[in-house]
Each structure stands twice: as C-alpha cells, then as structure tokens.
Amino acid sequence: MLRFLARRVALTIPVLFGVATLVFSLIHFIPGDPAQAMLGDSASPQDVAELRARLGLNRPLIEQYGRFLRGALRGDLGRSLRTDQPVTTAILERMPATVELAAAAMIVAVAFAIPLGIAAAAWRGTAVDHTATTLSLLGISIPNFWLGPLLAIVFSIELGWLPVSGRGTWAHLVLPAISLGAALAAILARMTRATLLEELREPYVTAARARGASRARAVVRHAFRNSLIPVITLIGLQFGAVLTGAVITETIFAWPGIGRLLIQSIGFRDYPLVQGCILLIAVTYVGMNLVTDLLYSLVDPRIRFE
Amino acid sequence: MLIAIVAALFGPVVARFDPAAQDLARRLDGPSATHWFGLDELGRDILARVLAGARISLLVGIVVVSISSVVGTLLGAIAGYFGGPIDETISRAIDILLAFPGLLLAIALVAALGPSLTNVVVALSLIGWVGYARLVRGQVLRAREFEFVQAARALGAATPRILARHIIPTTLPAVTVQATLGMGGAILAEAALSFLGLGVQPPTPSWGTMLNGGRTHLLDAPHLTIFPGLAIAVLVLGFNFLGDGLRDALDPVTRRRAC
Numbered sequence: 001m002l003r004f005l006a007r008r009v010a011l012t013i014p015v016l017f018g019v020a021t022l023v024f025s026l027i028h029f030i031p032g033d034p035a036q037a038m039l040g041d042s043a044s045p046q047d048v049a050e051l052r053a054r055l056g057l058n059r060p061l062i063e064q065y066g067r068f069l070r071g072a073l074r075g076d077l078g079r080s081l082r083t084d085q086p087v088t089t090a091i092l093e094r095m096p097a098t099v100e101l102a103a104a105a106m107i108v109a110v111a112f113a114i115p116l117g118i119a120a121a122a123w124r125g126t127a128v129d130h131t132a133t134t135l136s137l138l139g140i141s142i143p144n145f146w147l148g149p150l151l152a153i154v155f156s157i158e159l160g161w162l163p164v165s166g167r168g169t170w171a172h173l174v175l176p177a178i179s180l181g182a183a184l185a186a187i188l189a190r191m192t193r194a195t196l197l198e199e200l201r202e203p204y205v206t207a208a209r210a211r212g213a214s215r216a217r218a219v220v221r222h223a224f225r226n227s228l229i230p231v232i233t234l235i236g237l238q239f240g241a242v243l244t245g246a247v248i249t250e251t252i253f254a255w256p257g258i259g260r261l262l263i264q265s266i267g268f269r270d271y272p273l274v275q276g277c278i279l280l281i282a283v284t285y286v287g288m289n290l291v292t293d294l295l296y297s298l299v300d301p302r303i304r305f306e
Numbered sequence: 307m308l309i310a311i312v313a314a315l316f317g318p319v320v321a322r323f324d325p326a327a328q329d330l331a332r333r334l335d336g337p338s339a340t341h342w343f344g345l346d347e348l349g350r351d352i353l354a355r356v357l358a359g360a361r362i363s364l365l366v367g368i369v370v371v372s373i374s375s376v377v378g379t380l381l382g383a384i385a386g387y388f389g390g391p392i393d394e395t396i397s398r399a400i401d402i403l404l405a406f407p408g409l410l411l412a413i414a415l416v417a418a419l420g421p422s423l424t425n426v427v428v429a430l431s432l433i434g435w436v437g438y439a440r441l442v443r444g445q446v447l448r449a450r451e452f453e454f455v456q457a458a459r460a461l462g463a464a465t466p467r468i469l470a471r472h473i474i475p476t477t478l479p480a481v482t483v484q485a486t487l488g489m490g491g492a493i494l495a496e497a498a499l500s501f502l503g504l505g506v507q508p509p510t511p512s513w514g515t516m517l518n519g520g521r522t523h524l525l526d527a528p529h530l531t532i533f534p535g536l537a538i539a540v541l542v543l544g545f546n547f548l549g550d551g552l553r554d555a556l557d558p559v560t561r562r563r564a565c
Binding site for chain 2 (some may be wrong): 014015016018019022023026027029030031137138140141142143145146149150152153157164239240241243244245247248251252262263266267271274278281282285286289
C-alpha cells in the first residue's frame with residue numbers, strides 16, 4: 001500500500017510542475033508587451049516600464065520562471081495590480097464562499113442523482129427509466145448559464161421565494177447550488193443507472209433473489225452497495241467540473257467566490273490574480289484526483305496491483 | 307438539431323428581419339405576431355439573431371471538433387503505436403492538460419490572447435485534442451497486436467501505411483462517437499465563454515453573448531434570456547442524443563444486450 005501511495009504521489013509531482021509551467025506561460029501568451037496590455041494603450045511609457053520592472057518581465061525568462069516557481073512553493077503569487085493586496089490573501093478570502101457553493105452543489109447532485117439512477121435501473125425499460133434518462137440528458141444539455149437565470153426568473157422574480165443574488169443566508173445558496181449541481185446530478189444519475197445495471201446481471205444478485213430476497217432488497221442492499229465504488233470515484237473526478245461551473249454560477253448570482261474573482265480579474269487585466277486563481281483551481285483539482293485515486297485503492301485493493 | 311443546421315444554412319435567407327437592424331423605440335418588446343421571440347435591448351429581432359447565432363455555434367463546433375479530432379487521433383495513434391519516449395512525452399502532455407478542469411484552461415488562454423471568435427476556436431482546439439488522443443492511444447495499444455496488423459508488418463508495409471490503412475480505421479467508430487458528443491461540448495464551451503464576455507464580441511450575434519446581454523434584463527424582459535438558452539439546450543441535446551445513439555449502435559456489447 002505504501003509503495004502504491006508513494007508511486008501515485010510521485011506521479012503527481014511532474015503534473016503539478018507542468019501545471020505551474022503552463023500557468024507561468026500564460027502571461028507570455030499575451031500578444032505584444034504584457035505590461036502594456038495590462039495598463040492599456042493610454043499608459044505612459046514610464047508606467048509601462050515600471051510595471052515591467054515590478055513584475056520582473058525585464059529579466060531573463062529563466063530567471064522569471066525560477067522566481068515564479070519559488071514564489072508558488074512558498075505561497076507567494078505576487079500582488080494584485082489593482083488593489084495591491086497579496087494574491088494569496090485575496091484568494092484565501094474568497095475560498096470559503098467557493099467551497100460552500102461547491103459542497104452544496106455536490107450535496108444537491110447526490111441527493112437527486114442516486115434515487116433517480118436507482119429508480120431507472122430498477123425499472124429498466126419502463127416509463128420511469130425513460131423519464132429518468134431524459135431528465136439526465138436534459139441536465140447534461142442545459143447549460144448552467146441558462147438554468148441559473150431561468151431559476152432566478154421563476155423562484156426569485158415570479159414567486160419571490162428566494163433572493164436573486166449575493167451570499168449570506170441559506171436561502172442565498174439554494175439557487176446557485178441547484179444551478180451548479182444539475183449537470184453533475186445528470187452525469188451521476190446516468191453512471192448510477194449504468195453501474196447498477198451491470199451489478200444486477202451478476203450471479204450474486206440472482207443468488208440473493210433465489211434465496212428469497214425481494215427485488216427491492218436485491219437492488220438496494222446487494223447491487224447498489226457494489227455499484228457505489230465507481231459512482232464515488234466519479235463524484236471525486238467531477239469536482240473539477242464543479243469548480244469550473246462555479247466560475248459561471250458565481251458570475252450569474254454575484255456569489256463572492258474565486259470564480260467571480262477570476263472573471264473580475266480578467267476584466268481588469270489583473271494577470272497576477274488571474275494566474276493565482278487558475279493555479280489554485282488546477283492544483284485543487286489535481287489534489288482531489290489524487291485523493292480520489294487513493295480512496296479508490298483503499299476500497300478496491302485490485303487497483304494497487306495493476 | 308436538424309432545425310439548428312437548417313437555421314444555420316438558410317436562417318439569414320428566411321429571416322424576416324436583419325439581425326443587426328435596431329428599433330430603439332420598441333426595445334425590450336416581448337414576443338408578438340411580428341417578432342416571434344421579441345426584441346432585445348437595442349430593439350433587434352431576437353429570432354433573427356438566434357438564427358444568425360446558429361451559424362456561429364455550428365461553425366465553432368465543426369472547426370474545433372475537426373482540428374481536435376485530427377490532431378488528437380494522429381498524436382494518440384503515434385503515442386500508442388511507437389510507445390517508449392514518444393508515448394511518454396505525449397502522455398505527459400495529456401496528463402498536464404487534463405490537470406486543468408474543463409473550461410478553465412480555455413478561460414485562461416482566452417484571457418491572455420484576448421476575447422475573439424478566433425481565439426475561442428484556438429483555445430478550445432488546444433484543449434480539445436487531449437480527449438481524442440487519450441481515447442485513440444488506448445485503442446491503438448490494443449489494435450497494434452491484432453493479427454492483420456502484424457501480418458501487414460511482416461509483409462514489409464511502411465509504418466505510415468500501417469497506421470493509416472490498418473490501425474487508425476479501427477479507432478474511427480470510437481472517434482466518431484467522441485466527435486458527436488464533442489460538438490455539443492464545443493458549442494456549450496463557446497456559449498459559456500461568450501456568456502462570460504470572453505468569446506464572440508457584440509454586436510456579432512452569438513447565443514452566449516445574447517444570454518449575457520439578457521442578464522441585466524431578467525426582471526423586465528426575461529425573453530432575452532429564454533430564447534437563446536433554449537436554442538443552446540436543444541442543439542446540445544440533439545448532439546448528445548445522436549452521440550448516445552451512435553455509441554449504442556457502434557458498441558458491440560450494447561448491441562448484443564439490446565438483441
């Protein structure tokens with residue numbers, strides 16, 4: 001187990017290194033002079049030269065890269081161009097809001113998806129299955145940047161039940177969480193249905209039925225338990241999609257998280273902050289994938305020997 | 307989906323209004339017999355703009371999927387067939403790009419390159435090939451051991467010929483399914499980037515840009531939001547249905563179960 005753990009962690013290091021390199025390169029993808037682009041065309045040559053010096057853009061590329069990597073390892077990602085606040089502080093201030101939204105979206109997704117997936121598999125080929133499958137396809141096809149405003153039109157504007165934007169009470173969380181969790185719910189429901197159908201074909205389910213277990217008991221107590229492993233893995237792997245979706249959902253509902261900070265920073269051409277947000281989201285995603293892999297190997301020992 | 311394709315091809319011909327023509331006196335008017343989807347914040351006909359937006363969406367989908375699938379298939383086939391350091395290099399590049407969730411890298415690239423339709427296509431293609439490469443690499447690893455491939459090798463066929471005539475064709479069913487689902491993904495991604503203000507710029511009619519414009523009028527003119535979103539959902543749903551259907555039809559396991 002320890003060898004597997006060490007090998008899996010070791011495989012993550014080059015990926016993190018590659019992620020940091022790509023994020024560093026972003027500023028150099030900017031056409032022309034990045035400092036000029038950040039300050040706009042009306043900036044004086046002196047201001048542009050000052051910013052170039054401040055960001056270290058006048059130093060050799062390899063030195064800039066070394067400084068970026070050393071800073072990233074220490075948690076120092078520079079300062080915001082607009083507010084002069086350290087990038088790490090700005091991101092950490094917004095982190096709780098994003099974590100809260102992502103967690104709520106995942107809870108919403110699991111609460112909808114698992115019963116839907118079980119029902120679709122248990123009543124395969126019936127109207128229940130067709131309804132569940134259609135709902136899942138709709139969930140995948142309806143973009144959250146449309147679902148969010150639709151929910152706001154119905155539940156905030158027409159019915160007046162929930163606030164349309166902002167963060168504070170649980171009521172503020174409901175619409176963003178549903179909007180963000182819907183696509184994940186759809187993917188999870190499809191996965192639950194597919195894995196449960198696989199399990200229902202296994203001989204141990206037939207044996208349980210032969211021993212007199214009811215159909216419901218065979219599905220829930222026997223097949224469902226074993227079908228959970230890939231579903232849990234998928235939940236972990238979909239965390240990245242939730243983080244990206246949060247960028248859009250936070251923008252729609254004025255939710256003060258990292259996603260909204262990222263889009264605002266792009267608008268202000270605050271590239272150190274943009275780099276910081278992208279790096280943090282990507283590193284969190286890599287970390288979540290690692291944790292999911294490790295948990296999976298704990299649950300299913302066969303993984304360790306592959 | 308067919309409606310969207312017809313709309314993209316013939317929309318500008320059949321539309322009764324110019325998607326750019328403004329009627330400021332009647333701005334934000336709701337759906338009526340004259341303007342079926344109503345008018346937007348500048349008094350432009352929303353139906354005409356939705357029809358014109360279909361062109362942008364399908365164009366982005368087709369270009370992104372074409373570039374991604376060709377590049378991804380070639381790189382995946384090369385990685386899987388040759389193995390060794392070539393495979394290592396391509397696989398590490400795949401790992402690094404997969405370390406960025408979904409749209410995030412596209413957002414980052416467009417943020418650096420600047421918002422435009424071309425940059426959206428560049429960004430989505432740069433991340434799009436990865437899925438195809440991973441899929442094809444796995445398929446080629448298996449296909450290169452097939453007897454007919456070994457026979458071709460034994461007969462002295464050149465590597466490019468083996469890849470082009472014998473190996474890559476075995477991956478095409480899976481690539482076709484991925485490309486169909488990828489069309490939906492690319493259309494959604496373009497709309498998401500445009501919605502965030504990072505894609506197609508106004509006044510060009512794009513469904514994402516139209517949704518972004520509708521955000522400020524949720525209270526007084528919800529039709530600005532409803533129709534472009536409906537167009538996206540219907541088109542993406544169509545591609546997802548088609549992709550699912552193709553997968554079922556091309557997957558021998560599913561086909562056997564259905565029988």
